[in-house]
Amino acid sequence: MIETTSAARHVLPSSETLLRRRAEVVAGVVRHGFIDDAQPLCGVIDLDTLDELMRDLAVTYPPEMPALHTIAAKAITLRPVLARFARAGFGCEVASPGELELALAAGFPVERIVLDSPAKTTSDLARAVELGISFNIDNFEELARVDDVLARVGATRSIIGIRVNPQTGAGAIGAMSTATTTSKFGIGLADDRAHIIDAFAARPWLTQLHVHSGSQGVRLEHAAHGVRLIVDLADAINARVGRRQIERIDMGGGLPVNFESDDITPTFADHRAALQQAAPGLFDGTYGLVTEFGRALTAKAGTVVARVEYTKVTGGRSIAIAHAGVQVATRTIFAPGAWPLRIDVYDPTGRRRVAQPCVQDVAGPACFTGDLLATGRELPRIRPGDLVAVPETGGYYFSTHFSYNALPRPAVYTIGSDAHGHRRWSLARRAQSIDQIVAEAGEPALVPLPA
Numbered sequence: 166m167i168e169t170t171s172a173a174r175h176v177l178p179s180s181e182t183l184l185r186r187r188a189e190v191v192a193g194v195v196r197h198g199f200i201d202d203a204q205p206l207c208g209v210i211d212l213d214t215l216d217e218l219m220r221d222l223a224v225t226y227p228p229e230m231p232a233l234h235t236i237a238a239k240a241i242t243l244r245p246v247l248a249r250f251a252r253a254g255f256g257c258e259v260a261s262p263g264e265l266e267l268a269l270a271a272g273f274p275v276e277r278i279v280l281d282s283p284a285k286t287t288s289d290l291a292r293a294v295e296l297g298i299s300f301n302i303d304n305f306e307e308l309a310r311v312d313d314v315l316a317r318v319g320a321t322r323s324i325i326g327i328r329v330n331p332q333t334g335a336g337a338i339g340a341m342s343t344a345t346t347t348s349k350f351g352i353g354l355a356d357d358r359a360h361i362i363d364a365f366a367a368r369p370w371l372t373q374l375h376v377h378s379g380s381q382g383v384r385l386e387h388a389a390h391g392v393r394l395i396v397d398l399a400d401a402i403n404a405r406v407g408r409r410q411i412e413r414i415d416m417g418g419g420l421p422v423n424f425e426s427d428d429i430t431p432t433f434a435d436h437r438a439a440l441q442q443a444a445p446g447l448f449d450g451t452y453g454l455v456t457e458f459g460r461a462l463t464a465k466a467g468t469v470v471a472r473v474e475y476t477k478v479t480g481g482r483s484i485a486i487a488h489a490g491v492q493v494a495t496r497t498i499f500a501p502g503a504w505p506l507r508i509d510v511y512d513p514t515g516r517r518r519v520a521q522p523c524v525q526d527v528a529g530p531a532c533f534t535g536d537l538l539a540t541g542r543e544l545p546r547i548r549p550g551d552l553v554a555v556p557e558t559g560g561y562y563f564s565t566h567f568s569y570n571a572l573p574r575p576a577v578y579t580i581g582s583d584a585h586g587h588r589r590w591s592l593a594r595r596a597q598s599i600d601q602i603v604a605e606a607g608e609p610a611l612v613p614l615p616a
């Protein structure tokens with residue numbers, strides 16, 4: 166375990182490396198002219214950082230322990246970036262028909278896709294069963310529906326599981342806490358342990374247990390305790406039926422991201438160490454493992470870069486009006502206490518500013534008062550035409566666009582080393598055009614429907 170920990174650490178980029186890469190990103194954005202009046206902000210994914218995070222997760226679990234690592238699609242719905250995960254051997258965790266089709270389009274083989282939506286329609290279930298996609302059942306009513314679908318379709322290659330809520334309580338962010346007594350996800354372990362065991366005993370095709378324990382704001386030990394309860398449940402089911410019916414434990418999320426500095430902490434190795442401590446049974450070879458990480462695999466690889474349009478002083482407060490706000494940083498704007506973001510300031514030529522720190526607000530472009538990326542933050546004096554770079558935005562920030570004020574989805578570029586070690590730029594997603602916004606705003610006129 167110690168060896169794994171140190172091996173895992175050495176592939177992760179240092180904080181100096183991440184800062185240097187970000188400076189390179191901003192300089193490249195300036196040099197390539199990615200930012201202009203038509204596109205005053207963009208996103209950038211650093212593929213080197215992304216690859217290092219992927220490799221770090223892979224080396225954290227030894228080859229003798231068969232683990233399927235999936236990327237949670239909702240964290241990064243960029244097709245060519247998902248395709249990179251697919252090529253690296255990752256699977257994909259999806260939660261809607263759109264995410265499922267995106268995963269297939271990105272090249273994930275069906276046996277590496279896991280479907281976790283809590284509101285699967287009968288058609289969703291039939292499609293998963295027909296394709297042989299693994300999925301996790303959320304509740305007893307869905308279980309009865311799957312009985313019907315299987316009776317109709319017959320045999321399936323899908324690995325089918327039940328999502329169990331360990332009911333271990335909340336973390337620091339209510340909306341991110343999947344394991345409270347009354348969380349909307351899964352079947353409550355404390356409520357229905359005996360019924361869950363009966364359900365498995367009656368259905369030999371149920372071979373997986375799913376638990377989403379831990380996310381942003383949840384301590385590793387707390388998350389690991391939830392997993393322990395699920396491993397105990399798997400042991401109880403296998404003991405009851407007298408064979409190894411539960412083959413896989415599927416663990417959702419679990420690793421928070423440090424949004425306060427360029428340090429990557431906690432690491433996948435820390436997460437694994439907490440699991441090893443709390444749930445050693447997970448590592449004794451009885452169970453295959455599925456992981457579903459989103460933010461931890463992506464956040465540190467992404468940067469939003471936006472131009473500052475104006476600066477002013479109102480009521481004694483210095484305010485910089487920039488082009489990144491609620492449309493890209495939706496969670497941060499609506500819950501700034503839970504989702505604070507750092508801001509780096511660069512001059513118009515792409516050089517990082519460090520001098521003249523003063524307290525400023527960094528506002529976004531949307532027409533509501535709360536559209537603030539940072540409030541009362543001490544930052545180097547910002548001037549019009551400067552660029553603000555927002556680190557740790559590789560997860561969710563490019564996949565969770567908010568169309569307020571009809572602000573377009575920004576372009577997302579990538580930078581990454583080629584075979585000769587040269588850092589090359591590519592386009593991952595075009596910006597949404599103003600024409601697209603108009604076209605998506607409804608029919609040119611009301612379309613009369615038959616009476």
Ligand SMILES: *Cc1c(COP(=O)(O)O)cnc(C)c1O
Nearest residue numbers: 237281380417418457458459460
């Ligand atoms: C969102 C989600 C994940 C990923 O969570 P992160 O906190 O981004 O790692 C994994 N599994 C399920 C079921 C999810 O809903």
